Amino acid sequence: METKNADEIFKEFKEHSVAEFFKKNRQMLGYSGKVRSLVTVVHEYVTNALDACEESGMLPSIEVQVSQTGDERYKVRVKDNGPGIPQAFAGKALATVLSGTKFHRYMQQRGQQGIGAAGCTMFSQTTTGKPVHFKSGTGSGKAYECDISIDTVKNKPVVTSVISADGEFRGSEITAEFADVKYENSDRSVYEYLRRTALSNPHLELKFTDPSGVESVFVRAIDVVPQRPKVAQPHPLGMTINDLLDLAKVSSNNKISAFLVEGFSRFSQNKLNEIKEKATDVDFNKAPRTMTWSDAESIIKAIKSVKWIAPDAGYIIPIGQKQMEVAVKNILNPDFMSVVERKPQVFRGGVPFIVEAAVAFGGLSGKSSEDGQHGILMRFANRVPLLYDAGACAITEAVQNIQWKRYGLDMDTQPISVCVNVSSVYIPYSGVGKEAIAQEDEIMFEIRLALMDALRGVQRYVSGKKQASHEMSRYRLIMRYTSQLASDLGDISEKDKKEIEEKLKVLVEMHYPKVRDSLSGEDSSVDSSSDEERDSGSDNGAV
Amino acid sequence: METKNADEIFKEFKEHSVAEFFKKNRQMLGYSGKVRSLVTVVHEYVTNALDACEESGMLPSIEVQVSQTGDERYKVRVKDNGPGIPQAFAGKALATVLSGTKFHRYMQQRGQQGIGAAGCTMFSQTTTGKPVHFKSGTGSGKAYECDISIDTVKNKPVVTSVISADGEFRGSEITAEFADVKYENSDRSVYEYLRRTALSNPHLELKFTDPSGVESVFVRAIDVVPQRPKVAQPHPLGMTINDLLDLAKVSSNNKISAFLVEGFSRFSQNKLNEIKEKATDVDFNKAPRTMTWSDAESIIKAIKSVKWIAPDAGYIIPIGQKQMEVAVKNILNPDFMSVVERKPQVFRGGVPFIVEAAVAFGGLSGKSSEDGQHGILMRFANRVPLLYDAGACAITEAVQNIQWKRYGLDMDTQPISVCVNVSSVYIPYSGVGKEAIAQEDEIMFEIRLALMDALRGVQRYVSGKKQASHEMSRYRLIMRYTSQLASDLGDISEKDKKEIEEKLKVLVEMHYPKVRDSLSGEDSSVDSSSDEERDSGSDNGAV
Numbered sequence A, B: 001m002e003t004k005n006a007d008e009i010f011k012e013f014k015e016h017s018v019a020e021f022f023k024k025n026r027q028m029l030g031y032s033g034k035v036r037s038l039v040t041v042v043h044e045y046v047t048n049a050l051d052a053c054e055e056s057g058m059l060p061s062i063e064v065q066v067s068q069t070g071d072e073r074y075k076v077r078v079k080d081n082g083p084g085i086p087q088a089f090a091g092k093a094l095a096t097v098l099s100g101t102k103f104h105r106y107m108q109q110r111g112q113q114g115i116g117a118a119g120c121t122m123f124s125q126t127t128t129g130k131p132v133h134f135k136s137g138t139g140s141g142k143a144y145e146c147d148i149s150i151d152t153v154k155n156k157p158v159v160t161s162v163i164s165a166d167g168e169f170r171g172s173e174i175t176a177e178f179a180d181v182k183y184e185n186s187d188r189s190v191y192e193y194l195r196r197t198a199l200s201n202p203h204l205e206l207k208f209t210d211p212s213g214v215e216s217v218f219v220r221a222i223d224v225v226p227q228r229p230k231v232a233q234p235h236p237l238g239m240t241i242n243d244l245l246d247l248a249k250v251s252s253n254n255k256i257s258a259f260l261v262e263g264f265s266r267f268s269q270n271k272l273n274e275i276k277e278k279a280t281d282v283d284f285n286k287a288p289r290t291m292t293w294s295d296a297e298s299i300i301k302a303i304k305s306v307k308w309i310a311p312d313a314g315y316i317i318p319i320g321q322k323q324m325e326v327a328v329k330n331i332l333n334p335d336f337m338s339v340v341e342r343k344p345q346v347f348r349g350g351v352p353f354i355v356e357a358a359v360a361f362g363g364l365s366g367k368s369s370e371d372g373q374h375g376i377l378m379r380f381a382n383r384v385p386l387l388y389d390a391g392a393c394a395i396t397e398a399v400q401n402i403q404w405k406r407y408g409l410d411m412d413t414q415p416i417s418v419c420v421n422v423s424s425v426y427i428p429y430s431g432v433g434k435e436a437i438a439q440e441d442e443i444m445f446e447i448r449l450a451l452m453d454a455l456r457g458v459q460r461y462v463s464g465k466k467q468a469s470h471e472m473s474r475y476r477l478i479m480r481y482t483s484q485l486a487s488d489l490g491d492i493s494e495k496d497k498k499e500i501e502e503k504l505k506v507l508v509e510m511h512y513p514k515v516r517d518s519l520s521g522e523d524s525s526v527d528s529s530s531d532e533e534r535d536s537g538s539d540n541g542a543v
Helices: A006-010 A018-024 A034-056 A087-095 A116-128 A190-200 A241-249 A256-263 A269-278 A293-305 A321-332 A394-400 A441-493 A497-511 A513-519 A524-541 B006-010 B018-024 B034-056 B087-095 B116-128 B190-200 B241-249 B256-263 B269-278 B293-305 B321-332 B394-400 B441-493 B497-511 B513-519 B524-541
Strands: A061-070 A073-080 A132-138 A143-151 A156-165 A170-179 A205-209 A215-218 A336-341 A345-347 A351-361 A367-369 A372-374 A376-381 A384-386 A416-424 B061-070 B073-080 B132-138 B143-151 B156-165 B170-179 B205-209 B215-218 B336-341 B345-347 B351-361 B367-369 B372-374 B376-381 B384-386 B416-424
Touching: A006 B034, A018 A116, A018 B018, A034 A061, A034 A073, A034 A116, A034 A170, A034 A190, A034 A384, A034 B006, A061 A190, A087 A116, A087 A132, A087 A143, A087 A156, A116 A132, A116 A143, A116 A170, A116 B241, A190 A205, A190 A215, A190 A321, A190 A376, A190 A384, A190 A416, A241 A256, A241 A293, A241 B116, A256 A269, A256 A293, A269 A293, A321 A336, A321 A351, A321 A416, A336 A441, A345 A441, A351 A441, A376 A394, A394 A416, A394 A441, A416 A441, A441 A497, A497 A513, B018 B116, B034 B061, B034 B073, B034 B116, B034 B170, B034 B190, B034 B384, B061 B190, B087 B116, B087 B132, B087 B143, B087 B156, B116 B132, B116 B143, B116 B170, B190 B205, B190 B215, B190 B321, B190 B376, B190 B384, B190 B416, B241 B256, B241 B293, B256 B269, B256 B293, B269 B293, B321 B336, B321 B351, B321 B416, B336 B441, B345 B441, B351 B441, B376 B394, B394 B416, B394 B441, B416 B441, B441 B497, B497 B513
Parallel strands: A061 A205, A376 A416, B061 B205, B376 B416
Antiparallel strands: A061 A073, A073 A170, A132 A143, A132 A170, A143 A156, A205 A215, A336 A351, A345 A351, A351 A416, A367 A372, A376 A384, B061 B073, B073 B170, B132 B143, B132 B170, B143 B156, B205 B215, B336 B351, B345 B351, B351 B416, B367 B372, B376 B384
16 A cells, blocks of 8 residues: 655645636536536526626617537527626636626625626637637727637636727627537526516516527516616624624724724614623724724624614615516416515525515416426526526425415416515525525525415415306306296296296396306406405515 | 716726635535534545545544534534645645645545635634634654634635644644534434444544533444555546647647557557547647647547447445445444445546445434434445435435335335445536535436345345244244144144144244244344345446
C-alpha cells in the first residue's frame, strides 16, 4: 500500500473558478436531460429579458425562436425590446458567473443569482464550441453586435468580432446554438414554459416560433407595466447577527442609532428607544463600523423581543388578482375560476413574501390524455414558471397535503388547473437550478391557506353544477310524460290537449327554474357565480 | 412610472465571490433546518477526515464530539489520525470555497467539490461570529494551532492566533461552534449519519460523544485499508468534444496521436489506427494544443463509432462484498442478508461506476416505531451516507420501482434494511448539497438489477421461514395427539405406552426434519442459507 504524507498530498492543492465548477456540474444549473436543458436556456434568456424590460419601465415584447440545426442540435434566438446592455458590460453580463445587477439588491426580481446567462454561454460553448452572438442597442443611437464566450478557468468573458449595428435597434437579441438538447412537445417543454410565462405575465407580448416553423402568439392581456417593486430596506426581524454586522461595516452613518433608523424598514425613533432600553450594553452613539459581534447580538436579541409592524407590501408586487383573472381567462378560458391573493407575510423572521393562487375548472384547464382528464399544478416564483424538480418544492408539498375530497374535487379525474405564485425579495430556492422553492414552514402554510380559500369557491361551483345536472335529469324525465298526460287529461276533461300540455309544462318549469333558464340560453349560474366567488375570494384573501 | 435606461441600470452591476453566493444561499449547501444543518457539518468534517486518512494510507480513527453550548447552539469537534494539513494550506483548505486537492482529479473520492469545509467555516462565522479552531500535525515533528475565518467578499481565508503545538500530534482536529442548529435523535440525525458511515466503512474506528455525554464506539470490523483508487485516465467514451479540447490544450505531448494513446484509458495503438481511418480530416501529427473544434469533433465522432473495452475497474473501489457482509453483520446483526456487487458500468458514455446492494432482514434491520416494524433504505455515494433529499435521488427512485410483492416482501411492515452504495470517479449529484444522485438512466438500471438480485436471496429465506413456521404449527398439532394415541394403542396392543409414544414421535419428526433440527438448537437454515445466498449473490452479480 502506497502511503503519502501531507506535503505530497498538498502538491495537488488548487483553487478553481466558479465557472469551472458549474461547467463540471452542469446538472446543478438545470442542464440535465436533453429536453430540460433546452427549457433551461429559454428560461434564463426570457427571465433576463423580462427583468430588463420591467426595470426600464417598458411593456415587454419578446420573440423566441427555436430552430433545429442538426441531430440533437438547436439554435435559440431571444429578442426583447428592453433597455439593452451597455457595450462595456455585455461580456461580463453574459460570460461571468456570479456577476450582474441583481444578486446584491434586496428586491423582488425574477433573476437573483447572476448565474443564468453565463451558464447558457458555457453550455453553448461546451456542446458546440461556438460563442454566443449578441446584439444590443441602448436606444441612445448606438448599437453593436459581438460574439461572446467564457474563459472558464478565469471566469472571464472573451468578446470578439465587435461591429456597429443599426442605431435604431433598441433591446437585446441573443442567438446561441446548443447540442445535446432536444425539442419536444410535452408538459415540460419550451412551449409549455412560454405558455405559463404568458399566464403569469399578462402584460407580456410573446411570439414563439418552434422548430417546425409554427408561430404562436401569446397576446398581451393587460396594457400596464406592473408596478415596479422598490429596492427594499430589510425588516429588522429578518436580520441575523451576521447580517446586521455586514451592513454596519459598510454603513455611511455616523452613529449606530442613525444606521438602524435609516437602514431598516419600520425602525421608528420610538422603536429605537425601545431597543436602547433593552440593549443597555451597546453604545448607540459609536460608529456602525465599530459594531462588535456582542453589540450586534444584543441588538438582535432586543429586536426579537419587541413588537414590529409587518414589512411594507410595496416591496413585493404580486401578479394581482384582477391581472391573474384576465390572464387565466386568456390562456385557459375556464368554465369557472377562483383567484385568491393573500396578504404579505414573512418567513425566516423577516423576509416578506406574498402567495397567490388561482384554481380554474373546465375549458382548457387540466390536461386531457389517453386515460382521460386530469388536473395539473402550475408553480411560479416571482412570476417565473417552475417546470422541474416538482417533488422537492414547497408548492407541490402544500398541494399534496390538501384533502381534495373535502372540496368534492379530484385532481386525478377533473379538468382543474391550479396556479400558485410566490413573490418575494428573496425566493429560497432549494438548488442553484432554481426549479423548486425550499419547504419553509411559513411559505407552505400560506400556500395552503390560499388554496383552501380558492377551492371553497370552486367547490360551490362544482356542487352547484352537480345539482343542476341532477335537476335536469328529473326535469327531462317528467317532461317525457307531459304529452301523454295532457292527451289523457284532454280525453277525460274534453278540453284542448295543446293548452293542457302548455299549462303542465309551465307547472313543471316552475319547479325547476334553473333548468328553464339554462335551456332558454340565459345560463346565469356559471358566470354570476364566478363573479360572486371572485368577490368572496377577494374578501377572504386580498389586502 | 419611473423609467431607466441601460446606463442607469448598469450602475448597479457588480461581481460577486462564490463565498458570498453560498453565504446568501446556504440552504443549497445543506444548511436548511436546524437538525439537518448540524448533520451537514459533521458530514463535511468526517468526509474530509476519511479521504485524508485513506489518501495517506492509514487506517482511520476518528473522534466526533457534539456538545451543547447554549440554546440551539452546539460545539462540534472532529479529530482524525490522518496526514494533517501543512500550515501554508490550512487557511485555504478550510476557508476558500472551491479550493482543494480533489476537484480536478479524475478519481474516486468522497469529497469532489472543494466547498464543504469552507461552507462549515462560513456557517460557524455567520451564526456565532467565531472562527473555526484548527490543530494539525503532519507527523514531521511540527504541529500548530490557529483560528480560521473567511473573508466572504474576497473568498480568502483569515488565519489568526497561530501557535506551535505538541510536535507529537499527528492528524487534524477541528473545533467549531454553530448556532441555529439542533441535536436530535431521529432517522436523519448525527448519530444515524455516523452509524451508517461505520456501516459503509468497516475499516473505520469511530468514537462519538453526544451532547448528553453518552459515548458510542463503532469498532473497526476489518483491519485493512481499502485499496486506494488510482487517479483514472478518462475513458474515450466519456469525453465530450469540449473535454477533449480542454485536455489537448494543456497536454505536454508533441502529437495528437501520442496525446490520445497516453492520455486515455483503453486507447491502444490499434484503436488509434481505427480512429485515424475514420477521422481522415485530422492531422494526428500536429501538436495537441493546436487542435480545433472541428478536429475534436471528428475524433469524438470516430471514437463513438468503434468498439471499446469497458473502463478499468481499478479506478473504482467499491466497499466490496465480503467487507459489506462483515459491516452489515456488525451494525445490523440480521437474521439473514444478501449482498450483491455488480460489475463496473459506465454512464454518460464513459464515466465508470459500480453499484453494490445489501438487503438485510431481521435483527436490527428496518425500524420499529409505534406503528410497528417497517423497512428502511440507506443510500450511499462513494461510501458516504446520504440522509436528505431522498425524493430526488436515483437510488430512491429505483427502490420505489421495485415490485416488492413479487419477492413476498413488504417495506411497510417488515424489518428490512436496504443499503445501496454507488461508487464512481464522478458522482453526478443533483445539487451542491450532495444529498441526492441525479437520475441517470444507466445508474438507475444498475441499482435495479443489484436490488433484484439481492431480493431473490431474501425471498428464498423469507419463504423458507414462512414454510418452516407453517410446518411447525402442523408438527405441534400432531404432537399434541401422540400421547393420547400412544396410550390408546398401548391399551389395544398391550405394549409399553412410553415406547409407542417415542416411536410415534420419531415417525412424526421424520416428516418434519427442519422443525426437529430447529427445536434441537441446530438451526442451520438461517446461516447456511445465508451463506448459500451470498455465494449465489456473488455468482450473479460480482466481478
